[in-house]
Amino acid sequence: MSTNKIVKCRVCGKPLSLNPETENIEWILRSKGYYYHKGCWDEYMDIYADKTDEEWLDLIFYLITHSLHSTYNFQQIKRQCENMVREGKTMKGIYFACRWIFLIEKKTFEPKYGLGLIPYVYEDACNYWVEQEKKKENLQKQIEMKKKLETAPAEVVIQSKPKKAKKPTAEPVI
Ligand SMILES: [Zn+2]
Numbered sequence: 001m002s003t004n005k006i007v008k009c010r011v012c013g014k015p016l017s018l019n020p021e022t023e024n025i026e027w028i029l030r031s032k033g034y035y036y037h038k039g040c041w042d043e044y045m046d047i048y049a050d051k052t053d054e055e056w057l058d059l060i061f062y063l064i065t066h067s068l069h070s071t072y073n074f075q076q077i078k079r080q081c082e083n084m085v086r087e088g089k090t091m092k093g094i095y096f097a098c099r100w101i102f103l104i105e106k107k108t109f110e111p112k113y114g115l116g117l118i119p120y121v122y123e124d125a126c127n128y129w130v131e132q133e134k135k136k137e138n139l140q141k142q143i144e145m146k147k148k149l150e151t152a153p154a155e156v157v158i159q160s161k162p163k164k165a166k167k168p169t170a171e172p173v174i
Pocket residue numbers: 009010011012013014036037040
């Protein structure tokens with residue numbers, strides 16, 4: 001590979017010089033011919049950032065090759081995803097369902113079935129991620145509460161003993 005080669009970043013489309021002596025820009029080679037600026041790549045891989053359907057699909061392929069170290073049939077998976085979207089699922093949901101079933105539940109990915117399993121586990125996966133979000137929110141609330149308690153001046157509450165009900169006396173009520 002020539003070091004003077006100029007390639008395009010797959011995310012921003014801007015030229016990227018691979019010559020380390022003339023360009024002081026960090027870049028990433030994902031696979032043959034797929035180059036990225038380091039910053040663009042980090043953003044691209046951030047699964048909590050907004051993405052287009054094509055980007056989610058691309059991340060599904062990336063998950064299969066890089067996390068599951070498997071091969072896949074591009075046309076098959078694309079078709080399966082299109083069918084699921086037609087049934088009302090989202091590409092983002094499909095991606096997160098893949099993460100759950102293959103990475104967390106550790107189900108084996110079978111290249112011949114592609115994402116055939118996903119429609120059957122989609123709901124469970126959604127529930128899992130909703131739970132995770134809730135836990136995160138609760139944790140965040142707890143942290144904020146703790147911070148408040150630590151920064152707020154200590155309030156001393158003196159609780160007086162409950163007064164005993166007065167016994168009726170013979171004194172006249174004014
Ligand atoms: Zn870029």
